[in-house]
Amino acid sequence: MNLRWATFAVAFLFLAFLLMFEILPGILLVVSAFTNKFGFSFEHIQEATKPLFLKALVNSVNLSFFTALEGAALGTLTAGAIWSSKNVKVKRFTTAISGVAANFAGVPLAFAFVVILGSSGIVNLLLERVGIEPIDVYRRQNLHWVYLYFQWPLMTVLMLPAFNAIQREWLEAARGLGSSSLGFWFKVGIPVLLPTLLGSMILLFANSFGAYATVYALSQGSINLLPTQIGFQVSGQVGYDPGAAAALSVMMAVTLLLSLALYRFSRRWAAQLEGAK
Amino acid sequence: MTFLRRGIIGLLLAYLLLPILMTLVYSLSSSWTELVPKAFSLEAWSHLFGDPKFWADGGRSLILAFSAVALSIFFLVPTLFAITLYAPKLSSALEFFSLWPFVFPGVIMAVGLIKIFSTPPLAISGTPWLLIPAVTVVVMPYAYRAVANAFESADVRQLAEAARSLGASDLQILAWVIFPTVLPGVLSGGVLALSAAFGEFSLAQLLVGSSWETLPYYQYLTNSQDGHKSAAISVLAFAIAWGLGSFALGLRSSDNLKDAVTLA
Numbered sequence: 249m250n251l252r253w254a255t256f257a258v259a260f261l262f263l264a265f266l267l268m269f270e271i272l273p274g275i276l277l278v279v280s281a282f283t284n285k286f287g288f289s290f291e292h293i294q295e296a297t298k299p300l301f302l303k304a305l306v307n308s309v310n311l312s313f314f315t316a317l318e319g320a321a322l323g324t325l326t327a328g329a330i331w332s333s334k335n336v337k338v339k340r341f342t343t344a345i346s347g348v349a350a351n352f353a354g355v356p357l358a359f360a361f362v363v364i365l366g367s368s369g370i371v372n373l374l375l376e377r378v379g380i381e382p383i384d385v386y387r388r389q390n391l392h393w394v395y396l397y398f399q400w401p402l403m404t405v406l407m408l409p410a411f412n413a414i415q416r417e418w419l420e421a422a423r424g425l426g427s428s429s430l431g432f433w434f435k436v437g438i439p440v441l442l443p444t445l446l447g448s449m450i451l452l453f454a455n456s457f458g459a460y461a462t463v464y465a466l467s468q469g470s471i472n473l474l475p476t477q478i479g480f481q482v483s484g485q486v487g488y489d490p491g492a493a494a495a496l497s498v499m500m501a502v503t504l505l506l507s508l509a510l511y512r513f514s515r516r517w518a519a520q521l522e523g524a525k
Numbered sequence: 526m527t528f529l530r531r532g533i534i535g536l537l538l539a540y541l542l543l544p545i546l547m548t549l550v551y552s553l554s555s556s557w558t559e560l561v562p563k564a565f566s567l568e569a570w571s572h573l574f575g576d577p578k579f580w581a582d583g584g585r586s587l588i589l590a591f592s593a594v595a596l597s598i599f600f601l602v603p604t605l606f607a608i609t610l611y612a613p614k615l616s617s618a619l620e621f622f623s624l625w626p627f628v629f630p631g632v633i634m635a636v637g638l639i640k641i642f643s644t645p646p647l648a649i650s651g652t653p654w655l656l657i658p659a660v661t662v663v664v665m666p667y668a669y670r671a672v673a674n675a676f677e678s679a680d681v682r683q684l685a686e687a688a689r690s691l692g693a694s695d696l697q698i699l700a701w702v703i704f705p706t707v708l709p710g711v712l713s714g715g716v717l718a719l720s721a722a723f724g725e726f727s728l729a730q731l732l733v734g735s736s737w738e739t740l741p742y743y744q745y746l747t748n749s750q751d752g753h754k755s756a757a758i759s760v761l762a763f764a765i766a767w768g769l770g771s772f773a774l775g776l777r778s779s780d781n782l783k784d785a786v787t788l789a
Contacts, residue, residue, distance in 0.1 A: 251695030273637025458630030497633035
């Protein structure tokens with residue numbers, strides 16, 4: 249057997265598979281967003297900019313930006329705490345559970361939040377008891393509490409390697425040279441972390457922007473976001489308009505593509521810092 | 526500082542564990558409308574495990590998850606091998622197509638797939654024959670990351686050259702040198718992809734729905750019927766994710782295997 253040709257044969261099979269189930273559907277999506285029965289047209293794009301859909305886009309951007317910010321702040325602090333902790337067991341456990349929770353989205357997560365923040369949710373009962381207004385998990389404004397469940401640990405695991413690149417001896421050396429802890433973080437720590445921090449925030453934004461399962465399971469789509477609108481337009485429960493679905497999908501893909509480009513830029517920046525070290 | 530450090534770690538652990546623990550308690554209670562549950566029972570769990578549909582849907586989820594993982598590993602390992610050894614220039618193309626779901630997540634993949642596969646001659650929409658490849662594409666980033674890292678950190682090129690200079694045949698190189706070296710990475714990527722495929726909902730709902738029902742869809746239908754039973758499924762899903770996640774993490778820490786190999 250010639251290994252070179254055998255492995256290349258599989259690689260070509262892979263390419264055929266990708267063409268069929270990934271590349272062609274992607275191309276067709278873009279084509280159908282920009283055509284109607286008669287040929288090239290902006291008809292669907294125009295439809296996709298009607299107020300309901302624009303609102304969905306704005307809502308999605310808002311939610312994703314806000315949860316990215318929230319997750320980034322909490323996750324960076326948590327990663328720093330894990331980095332400086334000397335308790336190996338706590339470190340291991342926190343890292344492990346963060347890795348699991350970062351990927352724990354969808355139907356099971358949605359229902360766990362119904363249990364605590366639903367109309368008779370246990371945390372809500374508690375809040376009512378102490379006189380705080382309960383958090384209605386079915387409202388868009390409160391969705392960020394659910395998304396934080398995966399955004400916070402995701403940021404934590406994304407930031408850990410960057411923190412680990414900071415040698416504890418640097419901090420000690422800086423202190424020995426008379427710098428304060430705060431001074432160290434401003435002059436050395438934050439510049440080293442910054443590219444990873446921004447890059448990870450972009451990943452968090454994208455992670456929330458494309459998320460469909462959690463919000464759909466929670467509200468059957470009554471929360472107006474870009475992914476839920478796309479789901480509606482293809483599955484036909486409320487409206488059925490595959491053309492609009494394609495146009496909205498292109499809107500989403502372009503946003504994600506931009507995020508990916510920014511992310512790559514931030515990685516290159518981080519690599520440059522790494523080289524300068 | 527210590528106080529703040531403990532505080533934020535404690536806060537994260539509480540935020541991640543309390544919803545699951547409360548959901549567990551909810552699944553074990555027969556009524557919980559006051560601050561403390563009134564009565565406990567195993568009814569929800571026995572209903573769940575006594576439902577033949579749960580086993581049927583769970584079985585389909587397993588078929589789906591294992592097929593998707595088997596497909597991605599079958600494609601990725603030889604392709605990475607071929608690219609690393611014979612065509613390193615193509616590696617960025619492979620990365621691009623493996624990370625494609627980042628730009629085209631499940632919901633919008635479904636829009637394109639329905640267009641192609643709902644009309645003859647390729648009318649496989651609504652069947653596992655479309656769901657399995659679609660889920661394979663969506664979980665590819667998980668598998669790709671781990672497998673590509675394994676190839677990179679093992680320095681497969683150098684290993685292959687060393688083995689060849691000692692007179693090993695290509696097949697021997699693959700079976701006795703490359704495969705054992707990248708195995709931990711392949712397994713950990715496979716397990717992560719398995720976990721993701723097992724819980725996949727967007728494609729399951731939009732492409733097949735109730736015509737080939739999987740576990741996440743089963744829970745989605747249960748949500749409105751029996752809250753306690755749905756709570757039990759949430760806990761089960763978390764336990765499975767936790768089990769698979771720890772397994773993958775355990776494999777990753779055996780990455781130091783590669784040092785042993787390069788030293789030998």
